[in-house]
Amino acid sequence: MNTVLKSEIGQDIPSEQELIERARAMGPWLRSRAAEVEAARCVPADIIEKFREAGFLRVLQPRRWGGYEMNPSVFFKVLMEVGRGCCSSAWNLMILGVHPWEFSLFDPRAGDDVWGQDDSVIVASSYAPVGACRKVEGGYVISGRWPTSSGTDHAEWAILGAMVPGEEGQPPVDRIALLVPRSAYTIIDDWQVCGLAGTGSKSLQVRETFVPDHHTHSLADYSMSDRGDMYLFPFTQVFNGSVSAVIVGMAQGAIDLFIEQMGTRRNSGNGKLTSTSPYVKDRLGNAISMVRSSRARLLMMQIETTPIVERRELVPLASRVANALDIARVGRECEQAVQSLFKALAARGLYLENPVQRIVRDVMAAANHITQNADDSAGILGGFVMGEQLPPLSYTR
Known part of the structure; x- marks a missing residue:
């Protein structure tokens, strides 16, 4: 008898093969949309919704928040199939679909803040440590302009990268990721490019925003914890x-x-x-x-x-x-x-x-x-x- 796996909220988890077959079946439709996606300079919402319905955005999401908690190899194989259809759409899936994995590195309160009311909320990113960041009591204050945030039009949160400065004249002491809500940044449409034009990889402008410690994690640290x-x-x-x-x-x-x-x-x-x-x-x-x-x-x-x-x-x-x-x-x-x-x-x-x-x-x-x-x-x-x-x-x- 086959055992049907479920997320912690009781949602059925499809098999690896089922997810790959869904991705493969989507290929011809995505290929037919590729020119439209490039011309729009943004992946249409209905394509993102198809990815959501197929379960692709849950592959790496922890079960605690309704995800499938699968091996990243499953996500890799899905991307390899979707990429055959439309490059920009697949790139958006890659970026938006990998972030749920990262929430295992945050304090669990961060995941609760994002998915507590709706576990399908999408998170974008820009990891380039180009903005200003300073440590304050209880967190960090950041400001600046972060480039190339792929698929950001579909997201309600963003993960931004930054260097934590050392003492005066000393090198940075850490490289961190900071989770900020949509209300904390403005999207700047500056994505005029020759390739992957349909990804909508626009810049995010942040002005003096406080980010609490539980919305951050180190990108440089790799150590053991109780994560799955x-x-x-x-x-x-x-x-x-x-x-x-x-x-x-x-x-x-x-x-x-x-x-x-x-x-x-x-x-x-x-x-x-x-x-x-x-x-x-x-x-x-x-x-x-x-x-x-x-x-x-x-x-x-x-x-x-x-x-x-x-x-x-x-x-x-x-x-x-x-x-x-x-x-x-x-x-x-x-x-x-x-x-x-x-x-x-x-x-x-x-x-x-x-x-x-x-x-x-x-x-x-x-x-x-x-x-x-x-x-x-x-x-x-x-x-x-x-x-x-x-x-x-x-x-x-």
């Missing part, structure tokens, strides 16, 4: 890994379209099917391999670390440093795969009516995300295994 097993993974493994997972989906979407288009086109010079060209087949085969390798690394990371957290242990530092590079290389390799296919499309790939050109631009933008910085990640890993110190506030406080 699925929340013992490092923050960067879950958040950065989610970014990479959606990029895998985007690149797979380009592969899907390339196969469809090349399967019927003929060479204008000799009349043969383009698909018979050894160069076309070579590019396709190598693109498939790069995307499959990226997918495999992300899922293997979860396979290797899940038994560790299930034993109520922390992921070892050496694994965390190596995993950071595995995650970061996804953007580079998926971008290379998509660019390689785009070159084989020749002039036909340039037309705005060809959705591949949009995916090229979207993957290029996604690969520029800070989580995809493979250069620094490689240098950090190489230096670490040779005995060098890790950068401050990156792997430990």
Whole structure:
């Protein structure tokens, strides 16, 4: 007999396979909406509602607040499917859907404040530590302008990043996340970009706002607590890994379209099917391999670390440093795969009516995300295994 899991509020929890199938079935519909999403520079509310109805925004949410409390690998697989349809919509799902996991790091009162009346409330973010932050009694006071808050039009709260300054002349003592309500910030529509234009990643303006301690947590600290097993993974493994997972989906979407288009086109010079060209087949085969390798690394990371957290242990530092590079290389390799296919499309790939050109631009933008910085990640890993110190506030406080 099958056991039906339920959240703490009694809601049935779908299986991993059911969630993946829902995501896969949504692909063609999302593909048909992609041009509209880009033109609007914001994911329409009905698409976000479809994600909500499918349960995608609950995958990482703790059961205490009505979520499914699943392994992040499930969320990764959902993103890999949704990304094949519409890059910007999938990016919004990634950003808005990963934040519920982060509430395991906050004081539980923060989750109660957000979801106490409605456990479907959406939270946006901007982690760049660009605003001013100072410690005061009972919390912090922040102000400034935080950029690139993806999907922020759909959110009622936002998580902002900041550095906690040290004594005068001393370096920062911590890197923190601060949870603020919609009333604390103004949305600035400055998202005029060449890629991922539909994500609506606008700036948030905050003016001298007090944030209580229970609405903050350290982004640098990684230590044991009584949080659930699925929340013992490092923050960067879950958040950065989610970014990479959606990029895998985007690149797979380009592969899907390339196969469809090349399967019927003929060479204008000799009349043969383009698909018979050894160069076309070579590019396709190598693109498939790069995307499959990226997918495999992300899922293997979860396979290797899940038994560790299930034993109520922390992921070892050496694994965390190596995993950071595995995650970061996804953007580079998926971008290379998509660019390689785009070159084989020749002039036909340039037309705005060809959705591949949009995916090229979207993957290029996604690969520029800070989580995809493979250069620094490689240098950090190489230096670490040779005995060098890790950068401050990156792997430990």
